Amino acid sequence: MxxxxxxxxxxxxxxxxxxxxxxxxxxxxxxxxxxxxxAKPNPSTTRTAAPGRTARTTASAVVSSAAQPITQIDTASVTRIPTGFGEFDRVLGGGIVPGSVVLIAGEPGIGKSTLLLETAGNIAKASSGAAQRNTVLYISGEESQAQVRLRASRIGAVEENLLLASTTDLATALGLIEQHKPALAIVDSAQTIVSQDVDGISGGSTQVREVASALIDTAKSLDVPVLLVGHVTKDGSIAGPRTLEHLVDVVCQFEGDSQTALRMLRAVKNRFGPTDEVGCFDMSGVGIEEVTDPAGLFLSSTDAPVEGTCVTFTLDGHRSLPVEVQALVTKSVLPTPRRAVNGVDTNRIAMLVAVLYRHGGLALLTNDLYISTIAGGVAKEPACDLAICAALASAATNVPIAKTTCAIGEISLTGQVRPVPRLEYRLREAARLGFTMAIVPPLRTSVHVDGLTIVPVQSLKDALEAMRLTKRAK
Missing domain, CATH: 2.20.28 (Rubrerythrin, domain 2)
Incomplete structure (x- = not known):
């Protein structure tokens, strides 16, 4: 049988x-x-198995590429392709590697297609004077050529070297790549392309795996980089089989809040660069613009000190970002006090409120607490604990913290201020932005930053005293 x-x-x-x-x-x-x-195997690649053994693919009689010592393999000829976005290049590790397959995943409407279409326009414009391989191929399985042309006109990506194709057939897409041999191929998206050689519905496990495998084989054999758009599920994970992420070379998540213009591109997997980099972009009506210095995005524009606010510095990849934490403390009229947070960890807020009561002398357990960050910033790193406590204490005591003061440190259950990684890097970014005082954990080695007064504190109580927030809440 x-x-x-x-x-x-x-x-x-x-x-x-x-x-x-x-x-x-x-x-x-x-x-x-x-x-x-x-997929049904090709009869020409199989052989009859010996008795008692499973049939396998036969060894090739003529070896097309011989094995070489690793010391003799030349990598100087590998030149990365710049995308035209410095932030995109940062995430990829310096640009697109020829022959690589990059998966860009994100929620619907977040701007994946716009980012890649604008990238295609940048590369096509930059290579307009090249003698060979100066074309970029954009294959859309979701929109017609006219629809893509309209979006390209809106974002200024209309170039003579940008070729558009609309198809959902995998064989046609592979034929177009082999025919034109472009400098870059973009397939939008993996869930809409269907292979006629295998069964399964569009977007199913069988089809997605076959599409990814075929595109990877074509990219490696022709040395053509492919940018592949991927959908995400309801919980934010990449749709399709998990093996899709293992097959491709680079996996990037395009994130952002639909109510704000800020977009973040994160590298989840990268065979050619770091996986902790993040790129910042601004979504507008005329396309996507990169934000090379996002320092001011997460800070309020007012210069006057306001109670209930404190600034901290988080690490996102190799970049230090300032995040302003705002807190509001009110008397509760409910049997269970309300806790509303945005951009911070709810469970960590409960812990910090208990530590403030036990070791800081501030009784906030029966108050309604509202904690938020500015412009969709994220303050879930443990290094933000001290700033959250300072913002709560400032709101409870009605004592504002100076706009030029920042707080960096992790709070333990014993009320101690614990060290955080890469503290000096954060402090140098604070000094660059004009901060003059930093409340930090105890220093293991001497740290000096020009223009910045560094105040090491041992405990939460010492930190509150340094910021003059020891007055009890009313």
């Missing part, structure tokens, strides 16, 4: 089995098991 080529794959963790389950036996997720049909 012939063995069935039907298996079942978990789209969340990649588990495979011969039987369908409502709940994945590996990761425990419900409703993630989908039917998967293996």
């Amino acid at each position: 012939a063995k069935s080529n039907v298996s079942y794959v978990c789209t969340e963790c990649g588990w495979t089995g011969s039987k369908w389950y409502g709940r994945c036996p590996e990761c425990g997720q419900w409703g993630t098991i989908e039917e998967f049909r293996e």
